[in-house]
Amino acid sequence: MNRTxxxxxxxxxxxxxxxxxxxxxxxxxxxxxxxxxxxxxVLIGLCFLLPLGWIVLASVDADATLSVGIPSEVxxxxxxxxxxxxLTWRPLMNAFLLSAGTGLITVVGSVLAAYPLSRYRMRFNKxxxxxxxxxxxxxxxxxxxxxxxxxxxxNLLDSLPGTTFFMAATSLPMAIWMTxxxxxxxxxxxxxxxxxxxxxxxxxxxxVVLPLMRPGIAVVFIFVFIQAWGNFFVPFVLLLSPEKxxxxxxxxxxxxxxxxxxxxxLAAYSxxxxxxAIGLYVLVSRLSGSSFALAGAVxx
Amino acid sequence: xTSVPLAPAPARTQGSAPAVRRAPVRRTAGRLxxxxxxxxxLALFMLGPVVxxxxxxxxxxxLTGPNAADPEWVGLDNYVRLLSDPTFPQALWLTVxxxxxxxxxxxxxxxxxxxxxxxxxxxxxxxxxxxxxxxAWVLPEIVAAFAAYAFxxxxxxxxxxxxxVGISGPDWLFEHPMLAVILANVWRxxxxxxxxxxxxxxxxxxxxxxAATVDGAGPVQRxxxxxxxxxxxxxxxxxxxxTLQTLSVFTLIYVMTGGGPGTNSSTLxxxxxxxxxxxxxxxxxxxxxxxxxxxxxxxxxxxIRSLKPEVD
Numbered sequence: 175m176n177r178t179x180x181x182x183x184x185x186x187x188x189x190x191x192x193x194x195x196x197x198x199x200x201x202x203x204x205x206x207x208x209x210x211x212x213x214x215x216v217l218i219g220l221c222f223l224l225p226l227g228w229i230v231l232a233s234v235d236a237d238a239t240l241s242v243g244i245p246s247e248v249x250x251x252x253x254x255x256x257x258x259x260x261l262t263w264r265p266l267m268n269a270f271l272l273s274a275g276t277g278l279i280t281v282v283g284s285v286l287a288a289y290p291l292s293r294y295r296m297r298f299n300k301x302x303x304x305x306x307x308x309x310x311x312x313x314x315x316x317x318x319x320x321x322x323x324x325x326x327x328x329n330l331l332d333s334l335p336g337t338t339f340f341m342a343a344t345s346l347p348m349a350i351w352m353t354x355x356x357x358x359x360x361x362x363x364x365x366x367x368x369x370x371x372x373x374x375x376x377x378x379x380x381x382v383v384l385p386l387m388r389p390g391i392a393v394v395f396i397f398v399f400i401q402a403w404g405n406f407f408v409p410f411v412l413l414l415s416p417e418k419x420x421x422x423x424x425x426x427x428x429x430x431x432x433x434x435x436x437x438x439x440l441a442a443y444s445x446x447x448x449x450x451a452i453g454l455y456v457l458v459s460r461l462s463g464s465s466f467a468l469a470g471a472v473x474x
Numbered sequence: 475x476t477s478v479p480l481a482p483a484p485a486r487t488q489g490s491a492p493a494v495r496r497a498p499v500r501r502t503a504g505r506l507x508x509x510x511x512x513x514x515x516l517a518l519f520m521l522g523p524v525v526x527x528x529x530x531x532x533x534x535x536x537l538t539g540p541n542a543a544d545p546e547w548v549g550l551d552n553y554v555r556l557l558s559d560p561t562f563p564q565a566l567w568l569t570v571x572x573x574x575x576x577x578x579x580x581x582x583x584x585x586x587x588x589x590x591x592x593x594x595x596x597x598x599x600x601x602x603x604x605x606x607x608x609x610a611w612v613l614p615e616i617v618a619a620f621a622a623y624a625f626x627x628x629x630x631x632x633x634x635x636x637x638x639v640g641i642s643g644p645d646w647l648f649e650h651p652m653l654a655v656i657l658a659n660v661w662r663x664x665x666x667x668x669x670x671x672x673x674x675x676x677x678x679x680x681x682x683x684x685a686a687t688v689d690g691a692g693p694v695q696r697x698x699x700x701x702x703x704x705x706x707x708x709x710x711x712x713x714x715x716x717t718l719q720t721l722s723v724f725t726l727i728y729v730m731t732g733g734g735p736g737t738n739s740s741t742l743x744x745x746x747x748x749x750x751x752x753x754x755x756x757x758x759x760x761x762x763x764x765x766x767x768x769x770x771x772x773x774x775x776x777x778i779r780s781l782k783p784e785v786d
Binding site for chain 2: 207208211212214215216218219221222223224225226228229232239240241242243279282283284286287289290291294296298302304307308309311312313314315316317318319320321322323324326339340342343344346347350375376400403404405406407411422425426429437440441444447448451452455
């Protein structure tokens, strides 16, 4: 779905033909209508811009308020104020460890699981895929209270590995679904050649399938990473000590302590924390354009 | 941000066994072995909490004290309390209001509207506006929540804009908390519907809309009689998915209003969190969580049934 954003809609391609046909009486003049739709779009764009603009402008404003406005004095002071080890770097590092760990566990688990689901016809496949789809839909927020008591029982509360495994489990259904679809588009004829040469299923997966679906795996990994990076509620409930908390939670604590005065610093911290997510999103939307071009491997 | 299996590819590849033909049972076991890590994780951390949720909702588990270490079985007490507690029906109603107003109506109509407008927009306008809409969606939820908090705060952007035209705006987060969080959620979530609808509208065969234009159908008639019926599957899928996503929104409301003032914007996720962690009634909070899980499960089953032909 990311790809559709950048491509022109097919509707554009047919417009010249439509115009030549001399529009019927029912079609009003296209000029004013087009101007109006552009104007409405610009207006909607402004509504979306204002809250975003506040974060950016307040982060470089020496005396930022809660209202968006041109900074009276542009400064990087807000950034230097929050860029301390305890305030920014350690939480960002925790967030990275949590997200990368979640991404890694999820990708390994989903690649292994997707292989039999994609390659063998088994009675059990359909039921499993339904269960996975069901897991995709389940509201994770609703689970957090029971997850908390479960973590107390398992003695996993305030444990980074425990939280990482939990987050990996919650992203697995989506990841299995995506990975299976990517794997389905890898032609099986290449594997049959490897099987004929005596390779085992796991060797085939590692040597033939994985190299072919590298872009797909990157998409799944980045996807899970962004989700984990932005997740607030799960670490908020499961991680208690400040030195283990990721940026999402520590930024909230900062907001609670200083947020009502230091708006500029809050905005600067938000920018630092949001940039990796935006950068990775741009990367994944580039990647997902190429991940379906796998059929070419058959020709060689 | 959650992606979705909108168009699952049908399973098409069924290979023969790579190795020599062994006893079918052993062969099946060997084939299923790679599933084990995923199944263990899912069983422990997805199924486990769900089962625990049903069990825990029948106990008087607390956050601290003797009932934390050794909760007692209290039967249906928590559910009886839910029904007699006036905050629960209120939270249920607020959740329905939040989901219907911000997801079913707000995000879907705004998303469809944006997708339609984008078609006739100038390329730079389309690029800039879609980037802005998607950025609100890509931002980490806590950052989006701060941005929305600043926008609707009494001294925020909204009221400065109103002040420019001579209106003294109310304190949105206190006087109209639900309106503020609903608008914030539309702002944050519309990108998803916009992308789904842009993709769906791009698939509508141009011949049909062309033919309708020739027959004299205006833009509104083309939308109602051609485009909407053609993309109805995307509409129902998107309605379900935005509903499920909005049902579990926590951070946005928690940061903006904290569920307040009082409980005036406490939807079910907020109420469950507050009962469990603020008032230390873990058993009671778990009962609320169970109700939410059941609601989510019902919606999921409806959604999966509508997708059925594509999984098979």
